[in-house]
Amino acid sequence: MQIVKEKILVIGACGQIGVELTTELRRIHGANNVIASDLRDEHELLKGTGPYVSCDVMNKEMLHVLIIRHNITQVYLLAAILSATGEKNPSLAWHINMQSLLNVLEIAKEEKLTKVYWPSSIAVFGPSSPKQHTPQNTVIEPTTVYGISKFAGERWCEYYHHHFGIDVRSLRYPGLISYKSAPGGGTTDYAVEIYHEALRDKDYSCFLSEDTYLPMMYMPDAIRATIELMEAPKENITIRSSYNLSAMSFSPKEIAQAIQKHIPEFEMSYREDFRQKIADSWPQSIDDSKAQEDWHWKPRFDLNTMTEDMLRNLKPLYA
Ligand code: NAD
Ligand code: SER
16 A cells, blocks of 8 residues: 655644644654744744745645645645724635635646645634534624634635545644644634733723623644544545534633632623624524534633643743
């Protein structure tokens, strides 16, 4: 049997997920087998850890040449405009989120790539979806341009799988919380900012109301879920649009209380802005039983263990 050595391209490698996913992929596949690429300058944490190429995913020719030149077999496409930034510039968000995916899927077809990874989001769900334990298959009527682009992207992934046999896999990430690379313009970013402000100023003004529950996940769980999905046997993958994925659900008031266990003087205030409307359109919790059944997904972090880990890792920054 011929063993195929995978050569991986991560597009959007300098973003919140990209930095940590690239690092983990390099640990698994070897530094030189994982090419990091982004529009931005190379992230500090990636410098010296493996090859970096500056590339605009919207430039299909350039991307195609890059993939051929480096004998790429798998692509992780992380470049996107997130929910809050997307509402400020809907046509740009639609254009980038759709065209980047279509460029990658077309090249995957032409070059017969072995696998493609593209993340979707809980933002595919809208106000008419069930709010609690939102099922895998339910009413999907997103009201943000970000959610519309993610839903359309899911349809394209399934289409390219069914029509052209592309092994494309996807997760509907909840809001992701991390300390290594800053978040990039989402509605769930408050749950990252709050840890920095708690350590720096001992207070935080939250742009969502105190009782806004959203599905959330700590980055180590998100990275592990991504790797586990991508390493699962092909025959286990029964969903080719995108898998619901869940870890925890909390409100701004509850995350503040979790922080106060470590920093009792921390104070939280609330000043809602345009992101409240986006959050109100999303589910409060997610049913991820298909991910559990198909590739045995199980999260490890809850609000308290995540809070301990976030504060421990961020403390030296503000000492
Ligand atoms: P991010 O904004 O932090 O990172 C995206 C990266 O893509 C940035 O480094 C940016 O410079 C790069 N990029 C943008 N346009 C590009 C282009 N034209 N060519 C090349 N690179 C470009 O986003 P993230 O949080 O890391 O999200 C990655 C993916 O995961 C996105 O598809 C996002 O929708 C999805 N997702 C993220 C979350 C979350 O909470 N972070 C939740 C659900 C889904
Ligand atoms: N965390 C993302 C956002 O808020 C959800 O996809 O945009």
